[in-house]
Amino acid sequence: KDSYKIAVVHGDGIGPEVAGAALEVLQAGVQAGTLQFEEYPAGATHFLETGDSFPASSFEGCRAADAVLHGAAGIPGVVHPDGTEAGLDFTLQLRFKLDLFANVRPIKLYKGVPSPLGRPGPIDYVIVRENSEGLYAARGAGALLREEVAVDTLVQTRKGIERVVRFAFELARTRNGSPKDGRRRVTCCDKANVLRTYAFFRAVFDEVAREYPDIEAEHVLVDAMTVHLINKPSHFDVIVTENMFGDIISDLGAATIGGMGVAPSEEVGAGVGLFQASHGSAPDIAGKGLANPYGTILASTLMLRRLDQRHKDGRLRLGADRIEAAARAGLEDAALRTRDIGGTATTRQVVDALLKLL
Amino acid sequence: KDSYKIAVVHGDGIGPEVAGAALEVLQAGVQAGTLQFEEYPAGATHFLETGDSFPASSFEGCRAADAVLHGAAGIPGVVHPDGTEAGLDFTLQLRFKLDLFANVRPIKLYKGVPSPLGRPGPIDYVIVRENSEGLYAARGAGALLREEVAVDTLVQTRKGIERVVRFAFELARTRNGSPKDGRRRVTCCDKANVLRTYAFFRAVFDEVAREYPDIEAEHVLVDAMTVHLINKPSHFDVIVTENMFGDIISDLGAATIGGMGVAPSEEVGAGVGLFQASHGSAPDIAGKGLANPYGTILASTLMLRRLDQRHKDGRLRLGADRIEAAARAGLEDAALRTRDIGGTATTRQVVDALLKLL
Ligand SMILES: CC(C)[C@H](C(=O)O)[C@@H](O)C(=O)O
Numbered sequence: 001k002d003s004y005k006i007a008v009v010h011g012d013g014i015g016p017e018v019a020g021a022a023l024e025v026l027q028a029g030v031q032a033g034t035l036q037f038e039e040y041p042a043g044a045t046h047f048l049e050t051g052d053s054f055p056a057s058s059f060e061g062c063r064a065a066d067a068v069l070h071g072a073a074g075i076p077g078v079v080h081p082d083g084t085e086a087g088l089d090f091t092l093q094l095r096f097k098l099d100l101f102a103n104v105r106p107i108k109l110y111k112g113v114p115s116p117l118g119r120p121g122p123i124d125y126v127i128v129r130e131n132s133e134g135l136y137a138a139r140g141a142g143a144l145l146r147e148e149v150a151v152d153t154l155v156q157t158r159k160g161i162e163r164v165v166r167f168a169f170e171l172a173r174t175r176n177g178s179p180k181d182g183r184r185r186v187t188c189c190d191k192a193n194v195l196r197t198y199a200f201f202r203a204v205f206d207e208v209a210r211e212y213p214d215i216e217a218e219h220v221l222v223d224a225m226t227v228h229l230i231n232k233p234s235h236f237d238v239i240v241t242e243n244m245f246g247d248i249i250s251d252l253g254a255a256t257i258g259g260m261g262v263a264p265s266e267e268v269g270a271g272v273g274l275f276q277a278s279h280g281s282a283p284d285i286a287g288k289g290l291a292n293p294y295g296t297i298l299a300s301t302l303m304l305r306r307l308d309q310r311h312k313d314g315r316l317r318l319g320a321d322r323i324e325a326a327a328r329a330g331l332e333d334a335a336l337r338t339r340d341i342g343g344t345a346t347t348r349q350v351v352d353a354l355l356k357l358l
Numbered sequence: 359k360d361s362y363k364i365a366v367v368h369g370d371g372i373g374p375e376v377a378g379a380a381l382e383v384l385q386a387g388v389q390a391g392t393l394q395f396e397e398y399p400a401g402a403t404h405f406l407e408t409g410d411s412f413p414a415s416s417f418e419g420c421r422a423a424d425a426v427l428h429g430a431a432g433i434p435g436v437v438h439p440d441g442t443e444a445g446l447d448f449t450l451q452l453r454f455k456l457d458l459f460a461n462v463r464p465i466k467l468y469k470g471v472p473s474p475l476g477r478p479g480p481i482d483y484v485i486v487r488e489n490s491e492g493l494y495a496a497r498g499a500g501a502l503l504r505e506e507v508a509v510d511t512l513v514q515t516r517k518g519i520e521r522v523v524r525f526a527f528e529l530a531r532t533r534n535g536s537p538k539d540g541r542r543r544v545t546c547c548d549k550a551n552v553l554r555t556y557a558f559f560r561a562v563f564d565e566v567a568r569e570y571p572d573i574e575a576e577h578v579l580v581d582a583m584t585v586h587l588i589n590k591p592s593h594f595d596v597i598v599t600e601n602m603f604g605d606i607i608s609d610l611g612a613a614t615i616g617g618m619g620v621a622p623s624e625e626v627g628a629g630v631g632l633f634q635a636s637h638g639s640a641p642d643i644a645g646k647g648l649a650n651p652y653g654t655i656l657a658s659t660l661m662l663r664r665l666d667q668r669h670k671d672g673r674l675r676l677g678a679d680r681i682e683a684a685a686r687a688g689l690e691d692a693a694l695r696t697r698d699i700g701g702t703a704t705t706r707q708v709v710d711a712l713l714k715l716l
C-alpha cells in the first residue's frame with residue numbers, strides 16, 4: 001500500500017489541541033507521503049451547532065479510512081433526552097457500528113512520570129476491555145417506566161467473549177512487556193461469584209485458555225482487582241474483562257501511571273480501528289494550551305503498529321519506534337512534563353521539543 | 359432495653375478467627391450483661407457438611423436478633439450450578455430478605471497504618487452503597503440461553519434510590535469526619551453519561567439533594583472516581599452509589615487505607631443490621647492465627663453505635679468509644695500490626711493487647 005488514510009476527528013474541549021499535537025508529531029515522525037489525513041466533524045460542539053453529534057458523512061469517512069484518530073469529546077450538560085451525553089455518540093457509535101470489540105489499554109509507567117503510589121515498582125500491563133457488549137449493550141436500549149423503575153441489561157455472548165479472550169491470549173504471546181516474575185499470563189477479571197453473566201464470561205475464558213497452555217490463566221474478582229492494581233501492579237501482564245468493568249479498571253490503572261493524560265487507548269475489530277487518549281475533553285483547561293498531548297501521541301504509535309501488523313510496512317514500524325522514543329524522552333525530561341504530571345510545560349513546548357527530537 | 363441479642367455467624371476460612379476476636383473484645387469492652395451472643399451456622403463449610411448454606415433456623419435467629427455479627431464466608435470452588443458461590447448466600451440472602459438497603463463502609467486511614475499511596479493525606483470518608491437492587495438484583499435471576507447468551511438485568515427504582523440517597527445526606531449531616539476543606543458533601547458516583555439506570559440514579563439524587571441545601575451535592579463518574587480516590591481522597595465526605603459500583607469502589611477505598619483487613623462494613627435497613635469486615639474468608643491463611651481482626655473489631659463498634667442510635671443506651675456508646683480507642687491504639691503500635699498491614703503480630707497478640715487496653 002502506498003499510503004494510509006487517517007480520519008481525524010478533533011472533537012470537543014482539549015480534543016483539537018491534543019489531536020493537533022499528535023498530527024504534528026506524526027507528520028514529523030513518519031516518512032512523508034505515508035499517511036494522508038482527512039478531517040471530519042463530530043462531538044458535542046458539532047451537536048450544539050447542527051443538532052447532529054455524528055453526521056453520516058463523518059461516519060462514512062471514518063469507515064472508509066485505514067484508521068481513525070480522535071482528540072476527545074463531550075461537553076457536560078449537552079445530553080440526550082434520556083440523560084446520556086451527546087458528545088459520546090462518536091466513540092460509542094463507532095464501537096458498535098464498526099464492531100470494535102477489543103479496547104486495548106496499555107498501562108505502562110514511564111521513567112520520570114510520578115506515580116501516586118508510594119512504591120509502584122515496574123508497571124507494564126495491558127487491559128483488554130470487551131468493547132461490543134456487556135453492560136454497554138444497554139446504551140440507548142434501557143427502559144424507564146413511569147419515572148419509577150429504570151432497567152439496563154447486561155448481555156454477554158459466547159462469540160463476544162471468545163473473540164476478546166482469544167485476542168488477549170494472542171496479545172500475551174506476542175507483546176514485549178511481561179510481569180516481574182517473567183511469566184506470561186492472562187487474568188480474567190469478573191464477578192463470577194455473584195452474577196451469571198460473569199460466571200459465563202469466566203467459563204468461556206477457561207475454555208479458550210486451554211488452547212494456550214504456554215500462558216498462565218488466572219481469575220481475579222473485580223473488587224479484589226482494584227486492590228491488586230494498587231498493591232501489586234507488577235504482577236499483571238494482560239487483563240481481559242467485560243465492558244463496564246474495563247471502563248472502571250482502565251481508569252484506575254491509568255491513575256497509577258500518572259493519570260489519564262498519558263494513557264493511550266486503541267479500539268480494534270475486523271476493520272478500521274479507533275485511536276485516542278483515555279482522557280476526556282477536560283473543558284476546564286480547554287483552549288489554554290495546557291493539555292497533556294502524550295496520551296494522544298502514544299495512541300498514534302499504537303495506530304502505526306496496528307497498521308503495520310496488518311500491512312507489514314517498515315515505514316509505519318519505524319515511525320512508531322521513533323515517536324515512542326521521542327515521547328519517552330519527553331516524559332523523562334522534567335521540563336517537558338505538563339501540569340497534570342507534575343511539570344509546567346505547555347502543550348506547545350512539548351510538541352516543539354518532540355519535533356526537535358524527531 | 360436490658361440487653362441486646364447479637365446473632366453471631368462465624369462462617370468460613372478466617373471467619374471464626376476474626377469473629378472470635380471481636381467477641382472477646384466486645385465482652386471486655388462493653389458492660390457485662392449488655393450483649394447476649396447466640397451462634398448460628400452458615401457458609402460454605404456448612405454447605406459442604408449439610409447441603410444447606412444458610413439454614414432456615416439460622417435465618418430466623420438472625421432476623422430475631424438486634425444485630426448480626428459475621429466473620430467471613432466463602433470457599434472458592436464451592437459453587438451453585440450457575441457458577442455463583444454458595445458461601446455468599448448468607449450475606450446476600452440477609453441483604454435481600456431483610457432489605458438491608460444501605461451498605462455503609464467508612465474509609466478512614468488510621469495513624470500508623472501504611473497506605474500504598476505516596477502522599478495519602480488525611481483520609482476519612484464513607485461510602486454508602488445501595489444494597490438492595492442495582493446489578494445485584496439479577497443474582498439468581500439472570501438467564502443463560504443455550505450456553506450462548508447470558509443476561510443479567512440492572513434494576514433501579516425511585517424508592518430504592520431515594521431512601522439510600524436520603525440515608526447518605528442524613529449521614530453527612532451527623533457524622534464527625536469532614537473533608538479537608540471543611541465542607542460537608544455528598545458525592546453521587548454513577549455512569550449517567552452512558553446508561554439510563556445511572557442517569558435515573560443521578561436525577562433522583564438531584565431531587566433529594568434539594569432537600570439538603572446545607573450540604574454540597576456533586577457528581578463523579580465511576581471511572582473518574584477511581585482516579586480521585588487515588589489522587590484526592592481527602593476531598594470526599596460521603597459517597598453514594600449503585601450496588602455493583604459500591605462493591606468495586608469500596609474495595610479500592612479500603613486498599614488506600616491499608617487494605618481489606620482494617621475496613622469495616624455495616625448493612626442496615628429498617629430492622630436488624632449486619633456487621634462484618636469488608637474482607638473475604640482468606641482461605642490461604644485460615645487457621646494459622648495470622649488473620650487481621652481489626653476490620654471485624656471496628657465493625658463491632660459500628661454495631662454498637664447503630665444500636666445506640668436506635669435505643670439511646672449509654673452502655674453501647676461507651677463500649678463503642680472504648681473499643682474504638684483500643685483499636686486505634688493497637689493500629690498506632692507497630693508491634694500490634696498484623697502482616698497484611700506491615701507488621702508481624704498474630705491475631706492472638708492483637709487481641710491480648712486490646713483486652714489489656716480495655
Ligand atoms: C467516553 C465514554 C463513552 C467512555 C466509556 O464509558 O467507555 C470512556 O469513559 C472510555 O473509557 O472510553
Ligand SMILES: CC(C)[C@H](C(=O)O)[C@@H](O)C(=O)O
Nearest residue numbers: 194223446449450605608636
Ligand atoms: C461477598 C460478596 C457477595 C460481597 C459482594 O459482592 O457484595 C463482597 O464482595 C462485599 O463487598 O460485600
